[in-house]
Amino acid sequence: MVTLLDVARRARVSSATVSRVLNGAGRISESTRRRVIEVANHLGYQPNQVAKSLRLGRGRSVALLIGDIEQGTYMALTKRVQLALQALDLDLLLFNLDHREDRLFGFLDRAPTMGLLGVVMAVPRRMDGRRLARYAERLRTQGMLLVAVGQRLNRLGVPSIVHDEVTGAGLAIDRLVTGGHWPLAYLGRTVTSATGGARYRGFRAALTARGADTATCELWECTDKFRAEAGYHVVGEALRRGTHVRGVVAMSDEMALGGIAAALDQGLAVPRDIAFVGYGALDWGGYARPALTSVLVNADAVAEALEALFRAHQEAREPRMLTIVRPALVARTSA
C-alpha cells in the first residue's frame, strides 16, 4: 500500500502538505498543489480510512439496525438507506437484530468504539426508554448521530422519522368502506411492537375520525413475527370462528398475502367476500392474484429525510427532531 508519506517523499514536501492538498485545507501554492496531485495520481495513492478515522475520531460508516431484514418492508428500506448514504459517500454497516432487545443494546454499547459516524435504528420493538435515552446521550457526546426510523423516539432525544399512521390507516379504511367491505379487522398487532401499536392506534383514530361504529370492528393480534404464516393462521382462525369481518387492514403485505390464502382456502372469494389491504406495497404484491392493494410506505421519503439529517449533522446544524412521512395507497384488486 502506498502511504501519504510515500507521496510526500516523492513530491519533496512534508506529509502535512500532502494532507492539506488532498483535503483542500489551508493555502497551498499552485505549483506544489499540482506536483502533489500528480504524484498521488501516479502512485495511485488512496488514503487509509482506518488511520483517518482514528485521527479524526470518527469514520465514514453508518450502522443500520434492522428488526428483521427478511421482512420486505425493511429490505426496501435498507436499499434506500444505502442509496441515501452512498449519496453522502458513507458506507453502510448492517445489523440484523432479530427482534432481540439485548442485541440492540449490545450494539449500542460497542458503537462508540467502532468509529461510526452514526446509527440508524429501524426497529419496531417497544424498548426501555430510560436506557435508550442514556445511550442516545452517550452517542451524542461522542459526536455520533443516532436516528430512529419507524418509531417516535424524539422525546428521548433521538431524531425520528415516522409514517403518518392515521393517514395510512385512513387510506386503507376508505378504500375498504367505499368498496362496501364492513366491518373491519386490524390484522397483525403484536404486543412487543411499538410500531405495531402506533399503527393500530392510527387505525382506531382514523375509524373514529370517520364517525364509524368501532364496536363491530376487531383486532386480530399476533404473537409471531409479521409474516405470511402468522396472517394465514390468524385469519383462518377468525374465519372458522365465523367472524362478520369483511375488510382487513393488515400490518404488512406478507400478512395480507397469508390472510388472503386463508380466505381462499376456505372457499371465500377475495375481495367479494372479504377484502384485504396490505402495508408496504412490495414489488411482488402486484403479481399475487388477487393483486395486493397496499399502503405505500414511502422509503424514498424516508431516505431523503435521513440524508437531510446526516447532512445537517456534518454541517453541525441542529437536526430536525421529527419528520413525518405521508403514505399513499397503491390500489389493486384485493380491496
Add this chain to the structure above:
Amino acid sequence: MVTLLDVARRARVSSATVSRVLNGAGRISESTRRRVIEVANHLGYQPNQVAKSLRLGRGRSVALLIGDIEQGTYMALTKRVQLALQALDLDLLLFNLDHREDRLFGFLDRAPTMGLLGVVMAVPRRMDGRRLARYAERLRTQGMLLVAVGQRLNRLGVPSIVHDEVTGAGLAIDRLVTGGHWPLAYLGRTVTSATGGARYRGFRAALTARGADTATCELWECTDKFRAEAGYHVVGEALRRGTHVRGVVAMSDEMALGGIAAALDQGLAVPRDIAFVGYGALDWGGYARPALTSVLVNADAVAEALEALFRAHQEAREPRMLTIVRPALVARTSA
C-alpha cells in the same frame, strides 16, 4: 471514552501489560491479571476497534457485495451471511451494487484502505475475469479474504461457493415431467448474468441427462432484472404467441409469481394448463395461490461454507477453493 492507558494507570501497570491480559497473550502473573481485569470491568473499558485495526492492519468487518438486495434470494442470503459472521464475531458491511460493474470494481479499488477482513461478492453478473483476478491477487497480498457466492470464480483464485445447478434443475424438471407438464421452458435467463447462464446450462444438462427431446423446449430470455414484472411480461408474450410449453422452470420466485399471474390473467389454470417451479423458496411463496413449488437454495449451507472459509483464513489455513451446495425441492401446488 476510557482508554487502555486509563486502565493501565489505574491498575499500576504498563499499557503493554493491559493489552496482554485483555488479549490473552504472553505469561502474566495471576495477581496482575486479576487486578487488570477488575479495573477494566470497573471502568467499563472497551477497546477502540479503529485503533486496533490500524495497528493490526486489519479489522473485524467483512463487506458483502450484493447484486440487488431487493431480490428475495439475496435478502435471505444477506441474513444468513450476517448470522454466520456474527458467529465469528465479525461485522457486516453491506454494498448494494445495483448490478453495475463499475460499482463492483470501484469498491474493490478502495477495499484495501478500509481495514476489512474480507469481501464476499454475491453478484450474478458476468465480469471481466482478468481484471477481477488482478484485484483478487491484490486483496490476497493485503491478507484479505475474497469469496464469491453464486458464481464459479475459483479459476481466478477466488474461493467460490456455488449451487449445484444441474441437480437443482433436475429437481424442477422431474417434478414437472412427473406431473405431465411438457414441453418445458426456462424463464429468465439474462445475457449479462453469469449465474443465469450457469443455471440455464444446468437446465439443459439435466434435460439431456434424462434423454429428453430438448428440441421442443424453449428459452425465455429477459433483458430486465429478475423480477415479477419481467416474468409477467415474458410469459404473457409467449402465451399470446401460442406456445406449446406446459411447464416453466423460473429463475426466481418473483419471476414464477409474475408468470403465474400472466397465465391466470389469460384464463389458464395453474398447474393444470401450465405449471411453474420457482427458485429460492422464499417464505411468502407458500402463501401465494397456487402456492409456489420452488427449488430451495440452501442459504444455511452457504452461510456454513462461508463460516468455514473465514475460520480457515483466520487460522491461516488454505481455503477450500470450491464448495458446491446441493439444492432441494419445496413441493407445493404450482407444479
Add this chain to the structure above:
DNA sequence: CTGAAAGCGCTTACAG
C-alpha cells in the same frame, strides 16, 4: 505557504 512534531489508541518486538 510550508514543515517538524505531537498524538489518535492500540500491539509487539526488544530488553531486562
Add this chain to the structure above:
DNA sequence: CTGAAAGCGCTTACAG
C-alpha cells in the same frame, strides 16, 4: 513476568 519505546497512517496546532 513486565515495561519503555516504536510505529500503524493519518491530521493539525504551532512556529516560521
